[in-house]
Amino acid sequence: MLDKYREAGKIASKVRNEAAKKATAGMKVVDLVDWIESEIKSTGAGLSFPCNISINQIAAHYTAVPNDDTLLCNGDIVKIDLGAEVDGYISDTAVTVIIEGDNADPYDEDGKPLNMPGRLDDGNPVVTDDELEERYNILDASATALENVISIVKDGVTLNDIGKEVETTMQDMGYNPITNLAGHSLEQYNLHAGLSIPNYPDGNTTQLKEGDHVAIEPFATNGAGIVSDLPQYAIYSYIKSKPQRQPLSNQLLKNIRNNYSQFNFAGRHLLNDKFDERKLNRALRPLISSGCVYPFAVLKDKNDGMVAQTEHTIIVEKEGCEVTTL
Structure with missing residues (x-):
């Protein structure tokens, strides 16, 4: 250790x-x-x-x-x-x-x-x-x-x-x-x-x-x-999994749970072929509002x-x- x-x-x-x-x-x-x-x-x-x-x-x-x-x-x-x-x-x-x-x-x-x-x-x-x-x-x-x-x-x-x-x-x-x-x-x-x-x-x-x-x-x-x-966020933490109405949000949550459940992550870490900036923001908002993901405010x-x-x-x-x- x-x-x-x-x-x-x-x-x-x-x-x-x-x-x-x-x-x-x-x-x-x-x-x-x-x-x-x-x-x-x-x-x-x-x-x-x-x-x-x-x-x-x-x-x-x-x-x-x-x-x-x-x-x-x-x-x-x-x-x-x-x-x-x-x-x-x-x-x-x-x-x-x-x-x-x-x-x-x-x-x-x-x-x-x-x-x-x-x-x-x-x-x-x-x-x-x-x-x-x-x-x-x-x-x-x-x-x-x-x-x-x-x-x-x-x-x-x-x-x-x-x-x-x-x-x-x-x-x-x-x-x-x-x-x-x-x-x-x-x-x-x-x-x-x-x-x-x-x-x-x-x-x-x-x-x-x-x-x-x-x-x-x-x-x-x-x-x-x-x-x-400040009213802006760049770093997030996985909290829990919960079914989402939006398929994109469910896909994003699965990625977060599988890859970022132990350590904090940045929004840019989630960009890929399926999630450009626009789709990422749209999929991430419900995860924050439902308490699945916690956003850290810039201080x-x-x-x-x-x-x-x-x-x-x-x-x-x-x-x-x-x-x-x-």
Whole structure:
């Protein structure tokens, strides 16, 4: 079991590091996530969830949607959140990068503005030097908080201790943790296995124990420190099977049950010869309304603050911890 957790961590770490170098201005988000997911699968591992690429104010749950034209732009603060699974044993890791390079033309070959559904600001925004410095500082607050937490994790540390370390680190650096996003425990075939690892001191005296597997992910922001839902979905989870009136919905549900019942999936994963974007959306809506499929809303900082995320998967030890995703 431990060897499989370590293998999943090693795979995710390698792909994460390469993806951080690969993400440049002018690149389409869909091209980046396709590359990341293909690299994970090429090792023989599976995806523990769709790769998230969350830009600027977006904190989590954004991945490329079908026919996504979202472009990375110079100065964007981008969260790359990915995971691998080996026989159901999971790694979960994230890095934040500040995008560099020359911006692409925000228009297609016919002069039509590109649709950018993952952004709150269409086109190529101009990021000032002061704004850029601020974004690097937010990134540093998230990364430093994770380092500090890892230094205190061992058998017996409380969840409140972890949350306090995150909050104190970030506030000392002038930023806020996002309090309604948290890390989580991991089990075989279970990405969120019960424990919630807070990013602020919530008073929870539950102790981590030797052998626990957890993902710790401090989110830092210069905004409200609370995320709210956007009215868009890119990632889904299978809940149950139930007969549908539409034959297309029954076909789609069968595919989801057979191929995505254990881990979350993206809408783009369901595209095939039978389901183009239009048919997919038509077939998916009844599955959501009937409770067969759960849609995860894209999350952004409530005050449109910039957001950074850093994450590692760790195994709790008697006198410390092992980081599987270094």
